[in-house]
Amino acid sequence: MIAETGLAALWLAAGLAALQFLLMILALRSGAEVARAMRSIALVQGVLTLVAFVMLLVVFARSDMSVALVFENSSVVKPFIYKVAGAWGNHEGSMLMWVTILAVAGAFLAVLAHRTGERTLLAALGAQALLALGFYAFLLFASNPFARLWPPPPDGQGLNPLLQDPGLAFHPPTLYLGYVGLSVAFSLAVGALLTGEVDSRLGRAMRPWVLGAWLLLTLGITAGSYWAYYELGWGGYWFWDPVENASLMPWLAATALLHSINVLAARGALKAWTMMLAVIAFSMSMVGTFLVRSGILTSVHAFAIDPERGTFLLALLAIYVGAAFVLFAVRGANLKEGAPFELVSRESGLVINNLFLTVILGVVFVGTLYPLFAEAVSGEKMSVGTPYFNAVAGPLALLLAALVGVGPLLAWRRERRPVLKKLTVPALLGATALAITIILAPQIHILPRLGFAVAAYLAAASILPLIGRNPLRAPLATWGMVVAHFGIAVALTGMAANSAFTTERLAIANPGDVLSVGPWQVQLESVTPAAGKNWTAIQAQLRATRGSGIVTLAPQMRYFSDPPMETNESAIASFWNGQLYTVVGRQDVSGAWQLRLWWKPFVTLIWAGGGLIALGGALALFGRIWMLFRRRSRAAEWRTERYA
Amino acid sequence: MKPKNQRLVLVAAAIAAVLAAVLLAMWGLRDRASYFYTPADIAGGQAPAGQAMRLGGMVEEGSIKHLPDGVTIRFVVTDGKARTPVVYRGIVPDLFREGTGAVAEGRLENGTFVADTILAKHDERYMPPQLGNLAAEHKAGQTLEK
Numbered sequence: 085m086i087a088e089t090g091l092a093a094l095w096l097a098a099g100l101a102a103l104q105f106l107l108m109i110l111a112l113r114s115g116a117e118v119a120r121a122m123r124s125i126a127l128v129q130g131v132l133t134l135v136a137f138v139m140l141l142v143v144f145a146r147s148d149m150s151v152a153l154v155f156e157n158s159s160v161v162k163p164f165i166y167k168v169a170g171a172w173g174n175h176e177g178s179m180l181m182w183v184t185i186l187a188v189a190g191a192f193l194a195v196l197a198h199r200t201g202e203r204t205l206l207a208a209l210g211a212q213a214l215l216a217l218g219f220y221a222f223l224l225f226a227s228n229p230f231a232r233l234w235p236p237p238p239d240g241q242g243l244n245p246l247l248q249d250p251g252l253a254f255h256p257p258t259l260y261l262g263y264v265g266l267s268v269a270f271s272l273a274v275g276a277l278l279t280g281e282v283d284s285r286l287g288r289a290m291r292p293w294v295l296g297a298w299l300l301l302t303l304g305i306t307a308g309s310y311w312a313y314y315e316l317g318w319g320g321y322w323f324w325d326p327v328e329n330a331s332l333m334p335w336l337a338a339t340a341l342l343h344s345i346n347v348l349a350a351r352g353a354l355k356a357w358t359m360m361l362a363v364i365a366f367s368m369s370m371v372g373t374f375l376v377r378s379g380i381l382t383s384v385h386a387f388a389i390d391p392e393r394g395t396f397l398l399a400l401l402a403i404y405v406g407a408a409f410v411l412f413a414v415r416g417a418n419l420k421e422g423a424p425f426e427l428v429s430r431e432s433g434l435v436i437n438n439l440f441l442t443v444i445l446g447v448v449f450v451g452t453l454y455p456l457f458a459e460a461v462s463g464e465k466m467s468v469g470t471p472y473f474n475a476v477a478g479p480l481a482l483l484l485a486a487l488v489g490v491g492p493l494l495a496w497r498r499e500r501r502p503v504l505k506k507l508t509v510p511a512l513l514g515a516t517a518l519a520i521t522i523i524l525a526p527q528i529h530i531l532p533r534l535g536f537a538v539a540a541y542l543a544a545a546s547i548l549p550l551i552g553r554n555p556l557r558a559p560l561a562t563w564g565m566v567v568a569h570f571g572i573a574v575a576l577t578g579m580a581a582n583s584a585f586t587t588e589r590l591a592i593a594n595p596g597d598v599l600s601v602g603p604w605q606v607q608l609e610s611v612t613p614a615a616g617k618n619w620t621a622i623q624a625q626l627r628a629t630r631g632s633g634i635v636t637l638a639p640q641m642r643y644f645s646d647p648p649m650e651t652n653e654s655a656i657a658s659f660w661n662g663q664l665y666t667v668v669g670r671q672d673v674s675g676a677w678q679l680r681l682w683w684k685p686f687v688t689l690i691w692a693g694g695g696l697i698a699l700g701g702a703l704a705l706f707g708r709i710w711m712l713f714r715r716r717s718r719a720a721e722w723r724t725e726r727y728a
Numbered sequence: 729m730k731p732k733n734q735r736l737v738l739v740a741a742a743i744a745a746v747l748a749a750v751l752l753a754m755w756g757l758r759d760r761a762s763y764f765y766t767p768a769d770i771a772g773g774q775a776p777a778g779q780a781m782r783l784g785g786m787v788e789e790g791s792i793k794h795l796p797d798g799v800t801i802r803f804v805v806t807d808g809k810a811r812t813p814v815v816y817r818g819i820v821p822d823l824f825r826e827g828t829g830a831v832a833e834g835r836l837e838n839g840t841f842v843a844d845t846i847l848a849k850h851d852e853r854y855m856p857p858q859l860g861n862l863a864a865e866h867k868a869g870q871t872l873e874k
Binding site: 680 | 735738741742744749750754756761762764765780782817
């Protein structure tokens with residue numbers, strides 16, 4: 085019954101979405117008074133998808149093997165949390181989660197949005213309903229998560245053990261919230277293009293959604309990067325895997341949007357530009373979903389190969405993105421020109437930021453999709469990996485990071501003061517860092533060397549907006565910007581240090597042997613068996629020391645039974661100045677064990693920086709919501725006084 | 729700047745950015761894309777030596793040999809038509825075994841494929857698309873042999 089309830093809720097929600105879309109057309113055509121009805125429909129639709137999603141969680145939690153999806157992706161002996169998390173560790177479940185977030189975001193938009201014009205909001209709700217409708221169709225006709233099996237088998241086939249990790253439980257939902265949060269910006273942009281009400285009010289209404297989505301994307305990417313780092317046992321934090329790029333592309337677009345929307349909100353400029361970015365940002369989310377869910381990729385994340393589903397998703401993508409672009413082409417040119425600004429101004433700075441992010445997005449997009457394109461056209465099989473992305477996107481990102489120091493110092497509209505003078509100290513710091521790396525580490529590659537220099541400069545330049553004023557009285561949004569920009573410098577330092585100074589040791593060892601890596605002496609003490617709920621393992625006991633103090637590490641090689649699979653569980657010891665990363669491999673014919681050791685100086689700064697960037701986003705979001713709240717309560721006071 | 733001119737400048741800048749991205753990407757792809765080859769391609773002399781590429785196929789049964797240093801292995805990748813010897817230094821991935829599909833990244837040196845990375849299929853249902861057909865043929869072949 086539970087599965088059927090979920091399915092019924094989905095069908096109902098789909099029907100409501102269709103109704104919501106029709107009402108939107110009615111409202112825009114004839115000005116019918118349907119606002120209240122549309123808001124309630126959007127709310128009920130959100131609740132219904134939530135019900136469907138909870139039903140899926142329940143069948144997974146109960147290990148109800150009569151549901152095909154549970155049978156295929158779960159097993160009775162799994163730890164409880166992974167049973168529940170398994171609900172979205174597969175194609176159908178993750179698509180249901182996607183649709184749920186889409187509908188719930190629509191419900192929130194319906195309930196919370198008071199700042200846009202009524203007509204724009206209705207148009208946006210209609211657009212959101214149309215988006216949801218396509219994905220409901222995809223679920224109901226091509227990816228039904230509630231399909232039954234008869235007779236129910238006694239036990240399931242299990243979940244890919246690589247995904248059996250706390251990271252799995254939180255990484256996809258965070259990322260999905262980010263992806264789909266951008267749908268609201270998309271719908272608002274479509275709505276505003278339909279009604280022509282693109283103004284600073286729209287910018288202010290859209291901004292919290294973009295901030296929230298961007299913040300979650302940042303967190304999701306950072307967490308995903310750390311997950312790949314410790315779980316895959318390859319010691320890398322970013323592989324330029326197409327699926328990683330699928331999350332990076334919406335992030336890049338959202339970052340650009342986040343900056344241009346400030347221009348729209350504060351100055352009423354960059355109207356068409358911002359609408360375009362809002363369309364592109366969610367389009368990139370859909371491209372990402374298509375890449376991951378269509379199964380056309382060779383990747384850890386690609387779940388199943390099913391051409392029918394791929395075609396369905398591609399058709400949805402083409403329809404939505406195509407329609408939005410056509411709408412933009414028709415309506416974009418008719419938008420009123422925005423407020424003017426001069427060449428040297430905050431607006432120009434943000435335009436340059438946007439241009440750089442667009443170029444980076446473009447090269448990542450081409451690099452990710454070109455192999456698919458080439459194979460479809462000429463049948464040639466190829467892959468584009470790290471060498472391409474590092475060589476092409478790396479220098480651009482560094483240049484952008486250098487410009488990040490300048491933009492926030494510029495005044496809106498026009499800047500006549502000698503701003504570059506303020507950057508003397510940061511520039512000197514950057515030059516010093518460059519000189520130090522040349523003297524102390526003459527052998528390192530040019531990119532990490534410049535990385536250190538830019539990071540040192542940016543760390544100082546990023547806090548300039550708080551200097552020369554009382555920092556406690558600066559708005560939270562300014563604090564958010566400073567923290568996020570400082571986070572870029574921190575992450576950059578980590579990346580540069582990791583790429584310049586990582587040392588690796590790969591060797592075999594018998595118990596008692598000592599291997600050295602970087603400043604560390606690592607002794608293999610023993611190798612013992614270990615066991616968990618659904619795995620057994622061999623576990624190496626390592627004693628590491630670098631002069632004083634001893635650290636013990638216990639990397640494992642785990643064997644899972646359902647499905648049969650082995651995974652390397654790395655053991656990592658973190659210090660203020662780096663991480664010692666250890667992996668145990670197989671036993672050699674002579675009886676010795678393979679060990680792979682890395683010393684990675686300052687690698688943790690990469691994720692610390694990512695965390696700071698997200699924290700900056702959180703501060704800004706909180707600040708904006710706080711201001712909104714204050715303004716609203718003040719307006720209410722004013723009204724009561726006036727009418728009292 | 730007049731609003732109208734400002735809009736023109738912005739449109740020009742946006743177009744320039746997109747063009748720059750495409751040109752940069754094309755330049756980057758020219759010598760940094762690694763192409764996918766099968767053992768048959770290599771036997772046919774289609775794969776250039778020394779260039780980064782991917783090799784895909786099935787790991788031949790009984791072909792994995794461990795070298796005395798304990799961390800280097802040699803094995804043979806086959807596509808049913810030809811065989812390519814591979815050498816790899818490192819801990820092999822979790823799902824790497826004989827008789828399953830694998831993709832190796834590296835370069836061809838004197839007829840041997842020197843792998844930097846080995847990608848094995850990641851779960852029971854996952855198979856690199858390039859190997860999909862191959863695996864089906866392989867299975868069919870095995871069934872016939874039986």
